[in-house]
Amino acid sequence: xxxxxxxxxxxxxxxxxxxxxxxxxxxxxxxxxxxxxxxxxxxxxxxxxxxxxxxxxxxxxxxxxxxxxxxxxxxxxxxxxxxxxxxx
Amino acid sequence: xxxxxxxxxxxxxxxxxxxxxxxxxxxxxxxxxxxxxxxxxxxxxxxxxxxxxxxxxxxxxxxxxxxxxxxxxxxxxxxxxxxxxxxxxxxxxxxxxxxxxxxxxxxxxxxxxxxxxxxxxxxxxxxxxx
Numbered sequence: 001x002x003x004x005x006x007x008x009x010x011x012x013x014x015x016x017x018x019x020x021x022x023x024x025x026x027x028x029x030x031x032x033x034x035x036x037x038x039x040x041x042x043x044x045x046x047x048x049x050x051x052x053x054x055x056x057x058x059x060x061x062x063x064x065x066x067x068x069x070x071x072x073x074x075x076x077x078x079x080x081x082x083x084x085x086x087x088x
Numbered sequence: 089x090x091x092x093x094x095x096x097x098x099x100x101x102x103x104x105x106x107x108x109x110x111x112x113x114x115x116x117x118x119x120x121x122x123x124x125x126x127x128x129x130x131x132x133x134x135x136x137x138x139x140x141x142x143x144x145x146x147x148x149x150x151x152x153x154x155x156x157x158x159x160x161x162x163x164x165x166x167x168x169x170x171x172x173x174x175x176x177x178x179x180x181x182x183x184x185x186x187x188x189x190x191x192x193x194x195x196x197x198x199x200x201x202x203x204x205x206x207x208x209x210x211x212x213x214x215x216x217x218x
Contacts, residue, residue, distance in 0.1 A: 011105035015112035041132045045139040052143045057151040063158045071165040082176040
């Protein structure tokens with residue numbers, strides 16, 4: 001099972017790197033918000049895999065909070081951009 | 089019982105991770121904001137859902153519901169975020185209109201008399217619509 005967790009985390013890490021690349025390249029602020037949201041989701045998945053790999057579930061409630069914050073943050077940032085139309 | 093749980097995890101974890109990777113690949117390769125959003129939303133819902141359910145299968149019954157709660161929450165929030173980002177992208181010219189076959193929202197807005205101008209966003213007067 002350790003190999004399985006390792007492979008899963010590696011694939012998630014590669015996905016995270018690709019997302020990070022989009023976060024850096026943009027071009028619009030919306031792309032960055034979206035990439036950040038996806039990145040947080042992938043950290044969420046990676047943390048869950050890490051939890052079962054270490055057999056330690058104490059950080060499980062943290063996942064709920066992080067998911068909530070990512071949602072609120074993305075919606076707020078997108079709303080802010082909508083208010084200032086045309087900004088890139 | 090342990091074998092069943094291990095098999096569930098062994099199937100779901102890689103499947104979810106590969107889905108996340110494909111979503112990230114789409115996020116990296118697709119040409120405009122709206123099509124990138126399309127790829128990102130898939131990774132955020134199905135990819136993470138599979139990983140979380142696969143991880144929950146390995147946990148004690150006391151802790152597994154927390155992960156399932158996160159998965160459920162993700163199912164509710166990602167469509168909302170995507171919709172808001174897509175709407176903002178439409179209004180701030182985040183979509184490549186040359187690639188569109190149909191623009192039904194544009195048709196409807198034109199019919200209702202509140203068209204969004206189809207320019208590329210360059211040189212717009214941002215204060216005009218406030």
